[in-house]
Amino acid sequence: MPNTVRGAVTFYNNFIGEAKRFTDVEFVYKPEGLHEATIALDSSLPLSAFYAISIKPKGYLSRLFCSDVATSSACLTPQYIFNDSINIKDLTAQAFAGGDVDPASGTIDSYDISSIIADLGKVGDNLKGDVTGDGVVNSLDYSIALSSLSRKITNESIPYSLTNPPITPTQIPTITATPSATLIPSLTPTLTPTPTITPTARPTSTPKPTATSIPTPTKTPIPTKTPIPTKVPTPTKVPTPTGPVKLGKSCVNGTKKVTKSINPSWGLKVLPIPYSRPQYTCVLPKNIVLHWSDSPNFLGNNATWGALNSKNVVCGLAIDNNAILQMSNFYDDKVTWEGCSTLDDSINIEINGTKFDLWYNTNCEVVNPTNNTALATGELQKEKDATAKEYHVSASSLDWENAKYVNIVKAQEEKVLATVKYLMEYYSITLNGVTGHNKLVQNPDPGERFLKCMLDKLK
Numbered sequence: 001m002p003n004t005v006r007g008a009v010t011f012y013n014n015f016i017g018e019a020k021r022f023t024d025v026e027f028v029y030k031p032e033g034l035h036e037a038t039i040a041l042d043s044s045l046p047l048s049a050f051y052a053i054s055i056k057p058k059g060y061l062s063r064l065f066c067s068d069v070a071t072s073s074a075c076l077t078p079q080y081i082f083n084d085s086i087n088i089k090d091l092t093a094q095a096f097a098g099g100d101v102d103p104a105s106g107t108i109d110s111y112d113i114s115s116i117i118a119d120l121g122k123v124g125d126n127l128k129g130d131v132t133g134d135g136v137v138n139s140l141d142y143s144i145a146l147s148s149l150s151r152k153i154t155n156e157s158i159p160y161s162l163t164n165p166p167i168t169p170t171q172i173p174t175i176t177a178t179p180s181a182t183l184i185p186s187l188t189p190t191l192t193p194t195p196t197i198t199p200t201a202r203p204t205s206t207p208k209p210t211a212t213s214i215p216t217p218t219k220t221p222i223p224t225k226t227p228i229p230t231k232v233p234t235p236t237k238v239p240t241p242t243g244p245v246k247l248g249k250s251c252v253n254g255t256k257k258v259t260k261s262i263n264p265s266w267g268l269k270v271l272p273i274p275y276s277r278p279q280y281t282c283v284l285p286k287n288i289v290l291h292w293s294d295s296p297n298f299l300g301n302n303a304t305w306g307a308l309n310s311k312n313v314v315c316g317l318a319i320d321n322n323a324i325l326q327m328s329n330f331y332d333d334k335v336t337w338e339g340c341s342t343l344d345d346s347i348n349i350e351i352n353g354t355k356f357d358l359w360y361n362t363n364c365e366v367v368n369p370t371n372n373t374a375l376a377t378g379e380l381q382k383e384k385d386a387t388a389k390e391y392h393v394s395a396s397s398l399d400w401e402n403a404k405y406v407n408i409v410k411a412q413e414e415k416v417l418a419t420v421k422y423l424m425e426y427y428s429i430t431l432n433g434v435t436g437h438n439k440l441v442q443n444p445d446p447g448e449r450f451l452k453c454m455l456d457k458l459k
């Protein structure tokens with residue numbers, strides 16, 4: 001009996017909202033409770049767009065993905081990009097809740113539980129209570145439903161921003177040719193969570209369902225800002241220059257790249273205009289968002305730039321232990337829009353490396369992870385294993401005990417603090433506007449403790 005689950009997959013893009021719905025996609029069981037589906041994309045899905053994906057497997061509640069990590073209520077802006085080849089999307093960050101048997105109600109309630117109990121022990125195709133789709137109704141189906149019931153969740157509603165994207169229809173690119181290659185995204189949702197609850201006895205009475213209201217998606221909180229002064233006070237006399245020297249250029253929407261960084265000690269290499277944008281667009285920066293660059297071997301700014309370029313994304317700055325690189329257009333008054341976070345009015349800093357919390361103790365000192373008292377026993381190895389899996393490298397290639405990383409992290413911290421201070425002064429951004437990617441979406445970067453330490457040191 002093939003262990004498969006069928007479901008609907010809907011693609012939303014930033015041009016037209018709902019772009020395409022595949023109503024009958026087959027998810028095939030993989031080891032470790034994962035399922036995988038392959039979908040051939042066609043020319044109705046332009047490659048120049050950003051996508052969000054909604055998945056509704058039969059018997060499970062729907063889930064929403066704007067990226068591998070921006071999911072559920074954090075999914076407000078499409079972030080997936082598909083290119084002209086095989087696109088593998090790892091959607092395992094969010095487990096699907098199962099047990100919503102036919103007729104589906106959008107949540108798991110007493111009807112579902114009693115339907116499964118009624119089917120317990122039956123074998124065959126298309127059994128109502130067969131949540132896992134393995135052809136038998138057993139305690140696994142029951143415990144999946146029971147676990148979902150206790151989580152009191154519902155189908156994820158599609159936010160307004162996905163059905164009504166902010167781009168005007170005139171900007172929809174015309175597709176003149178069918179893409180020559182077939183696009184095959186592999187969607188790998190976790191459909192069968194390992195049940196933690198094993199029923200010891202069948203309930204004597206069916207629990208009364210509590211009315212479940214559809215939760216409104218929580219908006220990403222935007223920090224309150226102190227008003228930006230309309231004028232930068234000009235000193236009457238200029239004995240010693242206190243503020244940063246400005247370029248003398250205001251931002252105008254357009255395709256031109258700047259030729260100078262806003263700080264003489266920074267490098268400049270502007271990334272190309274990002275996907276789906278006809279030109280660089282001016283925005284008033286009110287926030288600074290810190291990220292780690294996702295480089296498990298701390299490969300430096302060139303690697304950061306190359307990775308962003310291949311993803312067709314623009315972030316403001318890259319920082320490593322040797323240099324600060326400006327990757328976007330900054331002007332005296334504004335910067336150009338960056339696609340690195342959900343905050344449209346932000347400057348994003350990609351700091352070389354990953355898992356910075358390993359090097360920070362609770363006093364915000366940079367230490368070797370092997371001497372870091374802030375870490376739990378085995379945490380270093382656990383982070384290595386998780387990183388190895390995530391980046392498809394071997395855990396033994398991650399030599400994070402090496403003393404060189406202490407020096408790298410220290411040098412990077414110094415540059416990060418100086419850069420953030422400079423940007424805050426240049427664009428009158430307050431400390432309230434400085435944040436980390438982890439505060440905006442369900443991303444781990446740049447690390448909870450690292451972010452806290454940076455904010456403490458900026459005070």
Ligand SMILES: [Zn+2]
Pocket residue numbers: 290291292437443445
């Ligand atoms: Zn990030």
